[in-house]
Amino acid sequence: xxxxxxxxxxxxxxxxxxxxxxxxxxxxxxxxxxxxxxxxxxxxxxxxxxxxxxxxxxxxxxxxxxxxxxxxxxxxxxxxxxxxxxxxxxxxxxxxxxxxxxxxxxxxxxxxxxxxxxxxxxxxxxxxxxxxxxxxxxxxxxxxxxxxxxxxxxxxxxxxxxxxxxxxxxxxxxxxxxxxxxxxxxxxxxxxxxxxxxxxxxxxxxxxxxxxxxxxxxxxxxxxxxxxxxxxxxxxxxxxxxxxxxxxxxxxxxxxxxxxxxxxxxxxxxxxxxxxxxxxxxxxxxxxxxxxxxxxxx
Amino acid sequence: xxxxxxxxxxxxxxxxxxxxxxxxxxxxxxxxxxxxxxxxxxxxxxxxxxxxxxxxxxxxxxxxxxxxxxxxxxxxxxxxxxxxxxxxxxxxxxxxxxxxxxxxxxxxxxxxxxxxxxxxxxxxxxxxxxxxxxxxxxxxxxxxxxxxxxxxxxxxxxxxxxxxxxxxxxxxxxxxxxxxxxxxxxxxxxxxxxxxxxxxxxxxxxxxxxxxxxxxxxxxxxxxxxxxxxxxxxxxxxxxxxxxxxxxxxxxxxxxxxxxxxxxxxxxxxxxxxxxxxxxxxxxxxxxxxxxxxxxxxxxxxxxxxxxxxxxx
Numbered sequence: 001x002x003x004x005x006x007x008x009x010x011x012x013x014x015x016x017x018x019x020x021x022x023x024x025x026x027x028x029x030x031x032x033x034x035x036x037x038x039x040x041x042x043x044x045x046x047x048x049x050x051x052x053x054x055x056x057x058x059x060x061x062x063x064x065x066x067x068x069x070x071x072x073x074x075x076x077x078x079x080x081x082x083x084x085x086x087x088x089x090x091x092x093x094x095x096x097x098x099x100x101x102x103x104x105x106x107x108x109x110x111x112x113x114x115x116x117x118x119x120x121x122x123x124x125x126x127x128x129x130x131x132x133x134x135x136x137x138x139x140x141x142x143x144x145x146x147x148x149x150x151x152x153x154x155x156x157x158x159x160x161x162x163x164x165x166x167x168x169x170x171x172x173x174x175x176x177x178x179x180x181x182x183x184x185x186x187x188x189x190x191x192x193x194x195x196x197x198x199x200x201x202x203x204x205x206x207x208x209x210x211x212x213x214x215x216x217x218x219x220x221x222x223x224x225x226x227x228x229x230x231x232x233x234x235x236x237x238x239x240x241x242x243x244x245x246x247x248x249x250x251x252x253x254x255x256x257x258x259x260x261x262x263x264x265x266x267x268x269x270x271x272x273x274x275x276x277x278x279x280x281x282x283x284x285x286x287x288x289x290x291x292x293x294x295x296x297x298x
Numbered sequence: 299x300x301x302x303x304x305x306x307x308x309x310x311x312x313x314x315x316x317x318x319x320x321x322x323x324x325x326x327x328x329x330x331x332x333x334x335x336x337x338x339x340x341x342x343x344x345x346x347x348x349x350x351x352x353x354x355x356x357x358x359x360x361x362x363x364x365x366x367x368x369x370x371x372x373x374x375x376x377x378x379x380x381x382x383x384x385x386x387x388x389x390x391x392x393x394x395x396x397x398x399x400x401x402x403x404x405x406x407x408x409x410x411x412x413x414x415x416x417x418x419x420x421x422x423x424x425x426x427x428x429x430x431x432x433x434x435x436x437x438x439x440x441x442x443x444x445x446x447x448x449x450x451x452x453x454x455x456x457x458x459x460x461x462x463x464x465x466x467x468x469x470x471x472x473x474x475x476x477x478x479x480x481x482x483x484x485x486x487x488x489x490x491x492x493x494x495x496x497x498x499x500x501x502x503x504x505x506x507x508x509x510x511x512x513x514x515x516x517x518x519x520x521x522x523x524x525x526x527x528x529x530x531x532x533x534x535x536x537x538x539x540x541x542x543x544x545x546x547x548x549x550x551x552x553x554x555x556x557x558x559x560x561x562x563x564x565x566x567x568x569x570x571x572x573x574x575x576x577x578x579x580x581x582x583x584x585x586x587x588x589x590x591x592x593x594x595x596x597x598x599x600x601x602x603x604x605x606x607x608x609x610x611x
Contacts, residue, residue, distance in 0.1 A: 192334070192336065194332050194334050194336040195336050195338060195339075197303060197323075197330075197332070197336065198330070198332055198336035198337075198338075199338075199349070200303075200322075200323045200324045201301055201302075201323055201324070201329055201330045202324075202329060202349050202350040202353055202397065202398075203324050203325075203350050203353035203354055204324055204349075204353050205324055208353065212338075212349075213338060216340045217339070217340055
């Protein structure tokens with residue numbers, strides 16, 4: 001009987017984990033491998049890829065990698081993209097923390113409504129929301145006018161808000177903020193309020209109660225929120241396309257340009273491979289950091 | 299209110315003669331052991347114990363020495379680098395104690411600290427708490443709903459009812475000489491008879507029990523004939539024996555209605571002629587005999603003339 005139920009359980013585990021495994025194999029591992037191969041191939045004459053085998057010989061090259069490392073501009077765009085992703089993540093932490101804390105501290109019956117409000121923007125289309133920022137930040141909009149009249153009052157030159165790195169950052173933060181709020185809220189809501197009472201009882205003032213108890217306990221929430229914000233921002237091309245100026249190209253735009261504009265697929269594949277590599281390194285780093293933090297109070 | 303998490307509507311809280319009612323919790327010279335222990339899950343045992351010292355900005359060597367000493371006193375030196383989730387209930391309890399005592403507060407407030415432990419462990423911790431209190435010499439205020447815990451641990455007990463102190467006394471006084479019906483009822487089991495004082499002399503009281511007759515009780519101050527109230531006598535003061543037809547005071551006949559056998563003792567509930575139940579406790583000290591009476595047996599219950607307390611209404 002025991003053997004039977006054991007087999008049964010193992011079978012059940014297989015049945016449950018098979019579909020997602022297949023899905024990932026088919027739609028993540030296989031395309032990634034195709035990209036790896038594509039990055040070593042020659043571009044086709046009219047875009048796309050040249051045939052892999054010609055006249056009975058393999059046609060593979062390291063040309064795209066040589067090209068990537070020969071021009072500093074690509075490294076520069078990578079660094080800039082990482083900078084934008086880092087800045088977005090930090091701003092999201094700063095903005096989401098008080099909000100998540102407020103939701104977690106609200107009466108239970110209000111919490112669901114507040115969480116719903118936090119994710120409500122997802123109800124409308126992503127592109128429409130980003131286009132809305134074009135209007136909000138546009139030169140005729142109240143925001144730009146107010147800022148410029150304020151600058152003029154202090155004797156500064158007027159600025160354009162739209163089509164600037166500033167607009168890109170605003171868009172990035174706006175779109176990704178809920179991804180920081182949700183994990184942080186989930187984490188903060190789990191905190192035992194008795195811990196803060198205990199800290200206060202043992203002589204900690206409000207400031208030290210936060211830094212010695214709430215903050216270290218919320219680190220796992222910060223880590224998962226950061227992963228959810230940092231990685232999508234790194235590959236994002238729509239927001240810089242719509243809100244950024246001509247100089248605000250990020251990796252996402254560069255890759256999109258190779259596939260749809262220049263039609264140099266091998267180079268696009270190389271770039272996206274580099275991005276995937278960078279993301280994996282970041283995710284590994286985050287997981288390592290989180291494990292060091294979580295392992296202490298799992 | 300003592301810890302400062304709730305504020306009094308009026309009045310003062312005096313600690314060593316100083317009013318602490320207006321001082322915020324973090325500045326009060328007292329610590330609390332919480333029911334849930336409230337250990338910091340992200341800190342090790344040693345770091346937990348060091349917390350109040352760090353808050354008081356003590357220097358590192360002092361902290362190290364004091365933490366070591368505190369963990370030693372609760373026998374947890376070997377678990378200093380464990381995290382709270384790796385500890386058993388009793389160990390967590392001891393860490394919470396060490397953390398609260400490490401910087402020698404003027405007072406330690408314990409909020410039902412043993413409620414989450416099983417019976418065996420609870421008794422063990424009771425002994426440890428008594429030893430620890432004697433060792434550190436700090437006043438412990440121990441909040442509990444378990445009356446045996448209160449009797450076992452305290453030097454003085456305050457029995458509270460709806461925010462008022464009903465009686466504040468030594469454990470033996472609380473149990474042996476309850477001041478009113480609430481205290482008598484709340485602490486331990488007791489028999490309660492509604493009576494009227496028939497005669498009060500300097501040596502004894504004669505109490506009239508409607509439907510039963512009269513009982514003799516020890517003399518009490520400020521008691522006069524005609525006063526109404528209750529007479530309380532503890533089950534262990536009530537003797538139970540085979541029915542005898544004797545004209546004695548404090549001697550009543552009845553039938554065994556039920557009994558509860560708990561090993562060392564058996565509590566018999568005897569129904570008197572008028573239906574009044576009287577509990578009598580019989581020690582099972584005779585080897586090999588678990589019970590002396592069966593349900594329905596005719597028995598007599600009696601108690602000494604100097605047993606029991608008259609409680610004024």
